[in-house]
Amino acid sequence: MNWYKDTPEIKLRLENPLMKHIVELKEHGFADALKYDYAPVDVEDALDNYDRVLEIVGDISENVIAPNSEGVDRTGPSCSGGRAHYAPGTAENLEICRQAGLTAIEMPRRYGGLNMPSTIFCAASELISRADAGFQNLLGLQSCACTLYEFGTDDQRDRFITRVCNGETMSMDLTEPDAGSDLQSVALKATFDEAANCWRLNGVKRFITNGDSDIHLVLARSEEGTTDGRGLSMFIYDKREGGVTVRRIEDKMGIHGSPTCELVYNNAKAELCGDRRLGLIKYVMSLMNAARLGIAAQSVGISSAALQEALSYAADRKQFGKTIDNFPAVYEMIAMIKAKLEASRSLLYETANFVDIYKSLEDIARERTLTPEERQECKRYSRLADALTPLAKGMSSEFANQNAYDCIQIHGGSGFMRDYLCERLYRDARITSIYEGTTQLQVVAAIRYVTNETYASMVEEMLSEALPAEFASRQERLREMLAKFRAATEAVTAVKDQDWLDFQARRLVEMAAHCVMGALLLRDAAKAPELLLKSADVYLAYAAAQVEGHSSFIKSSDPAMLSNYQA
Amino acid sequence: MKSLKIAVLAKQVPDTRNVGKDAMNEDGTINRAALPAIFNPEDMNALEQALRLKDMCPGSTVTVFTMGPERAKEIVLEGMFRGADTGYLLTDRLFAGADTLATSYALSSALRKAGSFDIIVGGRQAIDGDTAQVGPQVAQKLGLPQVTYVEEILALEEGKITLRRAITGGVETVEAPLPVLLTVNGTAAACRPRNAKLVMARKKAEVTAWSVADVDADPAQCGLSGSPTKVKKVDSISFQAKESKRCTSSDEDIRSLVEELITNHTIG
Numbered sequence: 001m002n003w004y005k006d007t008p009e010i011k012l013r014l015e016n017p018l019m020k021h022i023v024e025l026k027e028h029g030f031a032d033a034l035k036y037d038y039a040p041v042d043v044e045d046a047l048d049n050y051d052r053v054l055e056i057v058g059d060i061s062e063n064v065i066a067p068n069s070e071g072v073d074r075t076g077p078s079c080s081g082g083r084a085h086y087a088p089g090t091a092e093n094l095e096i097c098r099q100a101g102l103t104a105i106e107m108p109r110r111y112g113g114l115n116m117p118s119t120i121f122c123a124a125s126e127l128i129s130r131a132d133a134g135f136q137n138l139l140g141l142q143s144c145a146c147t148l149y150e151f152g153t154d155d156q157r158d159r160f161i162t163r164v165c166n167g168e169t170m171s172m173d174l175t176e177p178d179a180g181s182d183l184q185s186v187a188l189k190a191t192f193d194e195a196a197n198c199w200r201l202n203g204v205k206r207f208i209t210n211g212d213s214d215i216h217l218v219l220a221r222s223e224e225g226t227t228d229g230r231g232l233s234m235f236i237y238d239k240r241e242g243g244v245t246v247r248r249i250e251d252k253m254g255i256h257g258s259p260t261c262e263l264v265y266n267n268a269k270a271e272l273c274g275d276r277r278l279g280l281i282k283y284v285m286s287l288m289n290a291a292r293l294g295i296a297a298q299s300v301g302i303s304s305a306a307l308q309e310a311l312s313y314a315a316d317r318k319q320f321g322k323t324i325d326n327f328p329a330v331y332e333m334i335a336m337i338k339a340k341l342e343a344s345r346s347l348l349y350e351t352a353n354f355v356d357i358y359k360s361l362e363d364i365a366r367e368r369t370l371t372p373e374e375r376q377e378c379k380r381y382s383r384l385a386d387a388l389t390p391l392a393k394g395m396s397s398e399f400a401n402q403n404a405y406d407c408i409q410i411h412g413g414s415g416f417m418r419d420y421l422c423e424r425l426y427r428d429a430r431i432t433s434i435y436e437g438t439t440q441l442q443v444v445a446a447i448r449y450v451t452n453e454t455y456a457s458m459v460e461e462m463l464s465e466a467l468p469a470e471f472a473s474r475q476e477r478l479r480e481m482l483a484k485f486r487a488a489t490e491a492v493t494a495v496k497d498q499d500w501l502d503f504q505a506r507r508l509v510e511m512a513a514h515c516v517m518g519a520l521l522l523r524d525a526a527k528a529p530e531l532l533l534k535s536a537d538v539y540l541a542y543a544a545a546q547v548e549g550h551s552s553f554i555k556s557s558d559p560a561m562l563s564n565y566q567a
Numbered sequence: 568m569k570s571l572k573i574a575v576l577a578k579q580v581p582d583t584r585n586v587g588k589d590a591m592n593e594d595g596t597i598n599r600a601a602l603p604a605i606f607n608p609e610d611m612n613a614l615e616q617a618l619r620l621k622d623m624c625p626g627s628t629v630t631v632f633t634m635g636p637e638r639a640k641e642i643v644l645e646g647m648f649r650g651a652d653t654g655y656l657l658t659d660r661l662f663a664g665a666d667t668l669a670t671s672y673a674l675s676s677a678l679r680k681a682g683s684f685d686i687i688v689g690g691r692q693a694i695d696g697d698t699a700q701v702g703p704q705v706a707q708k709l710g711l712p713q714v715t716y717v718e719e720i721l722a723l724e725e726g727k728i729t730l731r732r733a734i735t736g737g738v739e740t741v742e743a744p745l746p747v748l749l750t751v752n753g754t755a756a757a758c759r760p761r762n763a764k765l766v767m768a769r770k771k772a773e774v775t776a777w778s779v780a781d782v783d784a785d786p787a788q789c790g791l792s793g794s795p796t797k798v799k800k801v802d803s804i805s806f807q808a809k810e811s812k813r814c815t816s817s818d819e820d821i822r823s824l825v826e827e828l829i830t831n832h833t834i835g
């Protein structure tokens with residue numbers, strides 16, 4: 001009756017000791033309680049607030065967004081007069097989320113936000129995405145406000161963040177026809193208009209989600225004559241100023257809930273956000289990290305929908321005199337969907353926790369200097385979050401695709417028909433491993449944490465934590481996986497050849513991910529064996545085999561064979 | 568326009584739309600534990616209309632009234648989570664066992680006690696009692712005009728409201744003077760969701776409980792003693808096979824069925 005309440009696997013992830021610490025960091029002594037009637041007075045009160053807000057999200061997801069999703073998928077957005085128009089269902093979803101006050105979950109109260117951690121935002125994103133991944137994009141773009149908050153001036157925060165809290169939407173305008181994975185080649189031109197004392201933007205952006213939003217963050221080349229990332233700055237474009245039109249919207253395979261726009265900037269007035277030249281190397285990196293976490297949550301939501309669809313269809317459909325969930329081939333697929341989903345969830349919420357710790361400390365640092373211990377904690381969690389984010393985005397999105405595929409398989413011929421939800425899930429899932437950096441680019445981001453041992457020591461640390469006796473053999477299995485991962489890393493890096501490392505990178509990153517996700521899921525399963533132990537065992541069996549496969553591939557390969565792969 | 572005092576009448580009801588196997592006890596009484604108590608669905612529609620009136624006329628207040636056991640205070644809180652300002656729970660052993668007459672007497676006493684309301688909005692009908700009488704009876708007791716089956720507020724002017732109401736086979740636009748009592752149809756707009764900030768701010772709110780004495784009501788007109796209705800016996804009627812008619816999908820069967828339905832004016 002309420003997706004949040006009916007999914008104890010989500011709440012379990014929110015009931016960990018780190019959450020209490022996060023609340024304390026987010027609430028700085030609960031001073032807001034004196035000023036805002038909705039601010040919590042203590043940790044328990046805050047955790048109860050999180051629960052209640054997620055209950056609202058669970059209700060809206062199940063009872064508004066999900067029922068609208070089929071219509072949205074069929075109708076899609078449209079474009080006319082230089083503007084994008086949402087499908088009617090999308091517009092309704094957005095209005096309901098505004099009424100529920102969910103448009104600025106993470107923003108501080110002084111702007112009108114709820115001051116909740118990213119972890120809670122991720123849980124909300126997961127729930128919404130289970131209903132409609134495309135719509136989750138629109139709501140998810142509120143995380144652009146975090147970047148504005150981090151790098152904008154006080155005046156910019158006052159003017160723009162308040163509007164987001166009141167329900168205005170945002171977009172991040174990075175990609176161009178010739179700058180996709182390679183954002184260093186962004187060419188949209190920013191020039192300073194001395195007469196009007198403002199910046200002017202000219203050029204084209206492509207594939208911009210919610211490109212007709214109220215407030216845009218735009219990556220543009222402000223430094224004439226430069227060609228690399230250091231010539232790029234970040235700008236704020238306010239739709240009220242005019243100057244940007246939607247030339248077309250893309251006719252996409254999935255996520256019809258979110259319009260993907262091609263934008264033409266024609267002398268559009270804009271203001272600089274932060275310092276010149278730091279647009280890509282600092283601000284967009286931060287923006288993308290938040291957005292990647294959002295896609296990880298989106299992917300988890302799709303996997304969760306796939307699981308529900310698979311379960312209910314398989315329990316209903318009869319062949320050879322019994323329901324198909326009695327056949328090992330079918331129940332294995334269902335168990336695998338659940339295992340991949342739960343492994344993704346464990347990683348998602350762990351990453352979000354780490355993000356919360358360092359971002360909250362960074363925020364405290366805006367008011368006072370941090371103690372040396374705090375500074376160290378901030379650094380530590382920032383590094384861990386940076387390491388886990390590409391794993392979470394990369395793995396969860398690939399798993400969402402696999403899960404949607406298996407979900408169709410479980411439906412047989414019916415799954416190929418548009419009558420069943422799984423067909424849309426399959427199309428919606430496909431984008432998750434492409435935008436916000438393709439899986440290949442996540443590997444590029446993650447590989448340094450393979451070679452510098454970050455992942456390995458994380459897993460080692462988790463394995464040193466005491467778990468109940470019956471987990472000993474499972475931990476032993478993880479230790480063996482870790483040993484294989486380390487040996488494979490060593491074998492690849494010993495060659496000292498960049499192409500070779502790039503070639504093996506995905507295998508190494510996946511091995512790391514299986515160890516990390518396996519350890520995290522095992523830890524969560526120890527807390528709630530009745531919910532997760534089976535999935536943890538299913539996942540470990542699968543992960544061990546994957547690690548073994550990659551290990552054997554790496555062992556039996558050598559750089560000479562690279563040429564076989566080249567045309 | 569001057570701000571309005573708006574009242575919403577809302578009832579907590581067993582969720583009769585989700586009746587499971589264990590909904591009835593062996594002895595034929597309702598197994599309350601198996602039926603979750605919910606906000607009467609059409610009262611949600613009523614709440615939305617009240618909140619829209621408040622949106623149209625800033626500064627207005629919305630007050631929820633509910634009569635029921637202690638836990639019915641959830642109804643007042645639910646209303647406040649969605650935008651109502653405050654509310655009252657009428658709860659007293661003397662209110663128990665009320666039929667529509669006693670219910671409307673209790674509610675009208677409370678409405679009188681709380682002050683003069685410009686607009687009172689109720690649901691058309693409760694899904695348990697199903698009489699659709701309480702709203703009209705409240706209007707009668709307070710001497711107010713009433714508009715039933717309301718679907719949409721078309722206009723609100725000083726001292727006057729224009730409404731669209733559902734009637735059999737169509738709709739009707741009516742104008743009514745204020746103060747007025749409206750009963751709202753399930754076909755009206757769905758209620759807005761809970762608002763995150765309101766939930767957090769009001770989750771611990773105290774709900775004022777009123778007894779018979781608090782609303783200056785006459786105990787003899789309340790609850791069981793004020794209810795001329797006496798439920799003697801409840802029968803569970805199941806339709807017998809002979810009351811249905813079997814018809815195959817053959818052209819012949821369908822043709823004769825359609826002819827029969829046209830002849831007896833069920834269709835056409």
Ligand SMILES: Cc1cc2nc3c(=O)[nH]c(=O)nc-3n(C[C@H](O)[C@H](O)[C@@H](O)COP(=O)(O)OP(=O)(O)OC[C@H]3O[C@@H](n4cnc5c(N)ncnc54)[C@H](O)[C@@H]3O)c2cc1C
Pocket residue numbers: 576577578579607609610613632633634635665666667668670674688689690691692693694695696697698699700701702796798801
């Ligand atoms: C088997 C059985 C038979 C019955 N037969 C009769 C009968 O023949 N005559 C009779 O008078 N009663 C009868 N009753 C009692 C009656 O159904 C209800 O108990 C009575 O309290 C309210 O009527 P209702 O639920 O039909 O409300 P409705 O009149 O359908 O409700 C209309 C609206 O009035 C408001 N409202 C109603 N109740 C409340 C409340 N408690 N608090 C706040 N707002 C409220 C709501 O806005 C609601 O949407 C019977 C009860 C039973 C169990």
Ligand SMILES: Cc1cc2nc3c(=O)[nH]c(=O)nc-3n(C[C@H](O)[C@H](O)[C@H](O)COP(=O)(O)OP(=O)(O)OC[C@H]3O[C@@H](n4cnc5c(N)ncnc54)[C@H](O)[C@@H]3O)c2cc1C
Pocket residue numbers: 171172173174175179180181182206207208209210252260431434435436437438439440441444
């Ligand atoms: C529906 C949708 C919504 C989008 N929303 C937004 C948005 O809101 N804002 C925004 O700015 N952008 C958005 N994008 C753009 C998206 O981020 C890019 O499409 C994506 O980053 C990939 O860039 P590309 O399409 O140019 O592919 P390319 O960069 O051309 O990549 C093609 C292939 O080459 C591979 N590849 C490229 N470089 C490398 C490398 N160094 N190593 C290994 N492999 C490599 C890629 O993995 C991929 O398989 C959206 C795209 C889509 C489809």
